[in-house]
Amino acid sequence: MMSETISGGHLVAKALKAEGVDVIYTLCGGHIIDIYDGCVDEGIEVIDVRHEQVAAHAADGYARITGKPGCAVVTAGPGTTDAVTGVANAFRAESPMLLIGGQGALSQHKMGSLQDLPHVDMMTPITKFAATVPSTERVADIVSMAFRECYNGAPGPSFLEIPRDVLDAKVPLEKARIPQAGQYRASTRQLGDPEAVEQLADLLAHAEKPAILLGSQVWTCRATDAAIDFVRALNIPAYMNGSGRGTLPPGDPHHFQLSRRYAFTEADLIIIVGTPFDFRMGYGKRLSPTAKVVQIDLDYRTVGKNRDIDLGIVGDAGLILSAAAQAASGRIENGVARRKAWLDELRAVETAAYEKRLPRQHSDAQPIDPYRLVHEINEFLTEDTIYIGDGGDIVTFSGQVVQPKSPGHWMDPGPLGTLGVGMAFAMAAKQARRDKEVLCLFGDGAFSLTGWDFETMVRFDLPFIGVIGNNSSMNQIRYGQAAKYGEDRARIGNTLGDIRYGEFAKLLGGYGEEVRDPAEIRPALERARESGKPSLINVWVDPEVYAPGTMNQTMYK
Numbered sequence: 001m002m003s004e005t006i007s008g009g010h011l012v013a014k015a016l017k018a019e020g021v022d023v024i025y026t027l028c029g030g031h032i033i034d035i036y037d038g039c040v041d042e043g044i045e046v047i048d049v050r051h052e053q054v055a056a057h058a059a060d061g062y063a064r065i066t067g068k069p070g071c072a073v074v075t076a077g078p079g080t081t082d083a084v085t086g087v088a089n090a091f092r093a094e095s096p097m098l099l100i101g102g103q104g105a106l107s108q109h110k111m112g113s114l115q116d117l118p119h120v121d122m123m124t125p126i127t128k129f130a131a132t133v134p135s136t137e138r139v140a141d142i143v144s145m146a147f148r149e150c151y152n153g154a155p156g157p158s159f160l161e162i163p164r165d166v167l168d169a170k171v172p173l174e175k176a177r178i179p180q181a182g183q184y185r186a187s188t189r190q191l192g193d194p195e196a197v198e199q200l201a202d203l204l205a206h207a208e209k210p211a212i213l214l215g216s217q218v219w220t221c222r223a224t225d226a227a228i229d230f231v232r233a234l235n236i237p238a239y240m241n242g243s244g245r246g247t248l249p250p251g252d253p254h255h256f257q258l259s260r261r262y263a264f265t266e267a268d269l270i271i272i273v274g275t276p277f278d279f280r281m282g283y284g285k286r287l288s289p290t291a292k293v294v295q296i297d298l299d300y301r302t303v304g305k306n307r308d309i310d311l312g313i314v315g316d317a318g319l320i321l322s323a324a325a326q327a328a329s330g331r332i333e334n335g336v337a338r339r340k341a342w343l344d345e346l347r348a349v350e351t352a353a354y355e356k357r358l359p360r361q362h363s364d365a366q367p368i369d370p371y372r373l374v375h376e377i378n379e380f381l382t383e384d385t386i387y388i389g390d391g392g393d394i395v396t397f398s399g400q401v402v403q404p405k406s407p408g409h410w411m412d413p414g415p416l417g418t419l420g421v422g423m424a425f426a427m428a429a430k431q432a433r434r435d436k437e438v439l440c441l442f443g444d445g446a447f448s449l450t451g452w453d454f455e456t457m458v459r460f461d462l463p464f465i466g467v468i469g470n471n472s473s474m475n476q477i478r479y480g481q482a483a484k485y486g487e488d489r490a491r492i493g494n495t496l497g498d499i500r501y502g503e504f505a506k507l508l509g510g511y512g513e514e515v516r517d518p519a520e521i522r523p524a525l526e527r528a529r530e531s532g533k534p535s536l537i538n539v540w541v542d543p544e545v546y547a548p549g550t551m552n553q554t555m556y557k
Helices: 008-018 033-042 052-066 078-082 084-093 119-126 136-150 164-168 194-206 216-220 224-234 260-266 279-284 317-329 335-361 370-380 393-401 422-432 444-459 475-485 501-507 518-531 548-552
Strands: 005-007 023-026 045-048 070-074 097-103 129-132 158-163 170-172 210-214 238-240 269-273 292-297 311-314 385-390 437-443 465-470 511-515 535-540
Touching: 005 008, 005 033, 008 033, 008 136, 008 164, 023 033, 023 052, 023 422, 033 045, 033 164, 045 422, 052 070, 052 078, 052 084, 052 097, 052 422, 052 444, 070 078, 078 084, 078 097, 078 119, 084 097, 084 119, 097 119, 097 136, 097 164, 119 129, 119 158, 129 136, 136 158, 136 164, 136 170, 158 164, 194 269, 194 292, 194 311, 194 317, 210 224, 210 260, 216 224, 216 317, 224 317, 260 335, 292 317, 335 370, 335 393, 370 393, 370 437, 370 465, 370 518, 385 393, 385 422, 393 437, 393 475, 393 548, 422 437, 422 444, 437 444, 444 465, 444 501, 465 501, 465 518, 475 548, 501 511, 501 535, 511 518, 518 535
Parallel strands: 023 045, 023 070, 070 097, 097 158, 129 158, 210 238, 210 269, 269 292, 292 311, 385 437, 437 465, 465 535, 511 535
Antiparallel strands: 005 170
């Protein structure tokens, strides 16, 4: 009696199923089609896109939204190189995803087979794990190994190349190790050093003016409730960045945004959770030199990098914040009353900054002031709207104004600053959470990089509200050129055509509008929502207006 056999592609699908993956993002190629066959049998949806960069970005976005690992599957050679940017973006953003790339047959190794490249060598610097699958029997085992590496310390991407003959071959089922769901992964939630938690509790008990920054790892660790309990129990003002935005809702007495620089200058205790001291933090130089600085992170290598700290704790943000709050709660005498003056001081700074900007948010100018656009978007968001920012100058405006109303409802590229993530993030967000509304703000330059996958959104019936802040320029770069080389050279290499993207949406089967009057922004957004289709509202904004962050050129400092 012959034993049952299974192919490499079907082993991939079984391993993905064990990881909880229910969709792969892909662009087809002859090296990888047996994986599709396996996914059909395992009930894994196959979403085929128009560019491999989109597939990788979508896998990244899926991981951010769901907390489960994302997966993209691309063919060898140019298929894999096209996905490099998406993997690199996930690497800097600490997003757990697996990219599977094809490869020529092992029997043709070093013979110059079709699309043969040293993929593993290229991927190693931008992944936590990169390897070749050497035999069909090992396929599922090594897929599970790659996923485990995604969660080693701070999360990140892995890469596997699977030679064509390894993927297509069949082996006796009993010879292949197929890891079972939930039976081969250790818990990744680490409490951190108990003595360090006690030290943090003492610092909290004695601080007069504490402040906390809740970074992306608060969402990665699903530590929202712990973070909220922490700031409320200890009466601490909270600032949020990256995926940490939305941890506290707008209007919460502990939610602060516009006074961060003031707070980090005046505070005597600053707690940084899940954010490295990279360019976004001025490499740590924006923190008061006299404040006690505490850093909590999943990755030991991040703690104390670029700036000395007073206390570092490695572990899960939720567990550490909960333990510290419990340890400190009995040590603070009159803490709430004592810190009320500090919160009032920050609220006054916050209010002054908001009121200074408010006239521009209500501006009736034409072309439209970008502040008016992002104000209208912020007013339009609901508690169930996932907001995505994809662009340079226009998204810098939105970072000051747009406040997601729920945890996990903010997505941006992350520290790599990659343009072109928006369409893929919208695709992943809507596919994973069809109960949510998805709104993406694009710069016109960012949209043009991956905009053809608007058709994929139409094809798979993934409605979303796309808004393009159109100034016919790559304005963030244009400003820097003007400042450095003069106005006569300001438009070299950064000026785009006046494209009516609302018509582009209609061409591909979606909903589209052109908006030049600021009074029409909100009605256009409402009509896009009601259309039930993928949509693009093309808003013509003033090309001569720049975000403060652009004018400070913070990306280069």
